[in-house]
Amino acid sequence: MxxxxxxxxxxxxxxxxxxxxxxxxxxxxxxxxxxxxxxxxxxxxxxxxxxxxxxxxxxxxxxxxxxxxxxxxxxxxxxxxxxxxxxxxxxxxxxxxxxxxxxxxxxxxxxxxxxxxxxxxxxxxxPSLDELRAKLVGLIQAPATKIAQLSTAPAAKLARVFGAYAKKDEAA
Missing domain, CATH: 3.30.70.1730 (Ribosomal protein L10, N-terminal RNA-binding domain)
Structure with a gap:
């Protein structure tokens, strides 16, 4: 060299x-x-x-x-x-x-x-930087997912109740 x-x-x-x-x-x-x-x-x-x-x-x-x-x-x-x-x-x-x-x-x-x-x-x-970033994104997204689930849960429960009443009326 x-x-x-x-x-x-x-x-x-x-x-x-x-x-x-x-x-x-x-x-x-x-x-x-x-x-x-x-x-x-x-x-x-x-x-x-x-x-x-x-x-x-x-x-x-x-x-x-x-x-x-x-x-x-x-x-x-x-x-x-x-x-x-x-x-x-x-x-x-x-x-x-x-x-x-x-x-x-x-x-x-x-x-x-x-x-x-x-x-x-x-x-x-x-953990590597990419793994830490993925965990951080998951932590940030988790509350938004839970809020979306909570906001749709009452509507889903109402739909199930109405469905149960409809089946009850059909059976009678």
Missing amino acids: DRTAKADLVSTLNGVFNQSAVVVVAHYKGLTVADMQKLRSQMKQAGATVKVAKNSLAGIALEGTDVASIKPLLKGPTLLAYSGDPVAAAKVAVDFSKTNDKLVILGGAMGTTTLNPDGVKALAAL
Whole structure:
């Protein structure tokens, strides 16, 4: 890799670190190419990205960012998983590490907060932004649905009463 390519990679990574809500660092030693492709596709489906970069270049890119606290984790064969959603990258990384013991989560950062492996697992247990939005919409719509049911209930009861009287008169 020549000097300009390294500079481009550092500036790209710096932009990624500035815009990402969460960055997860993990060791990937022993993962096959098929496993890495599977991890990348799962991350892509969740709206996250996996990047394998040279540790020294990633360390340079971390300077001046909120997630600079993860620099000590960049030792050995590491990969970086990041996303704009604070939960997506952590959730996919933790789920993948449960099925594949070769992916070892070292830690991460969410903004200026440094996360240890347990912190990443706790973050992965939270619902994603889309799930939270769906719950919120459901909570907002629930009262409207109940009001509509209450407003139609008396009319329905009256209709049943009239129907019962009509059947009673027909039977007599």
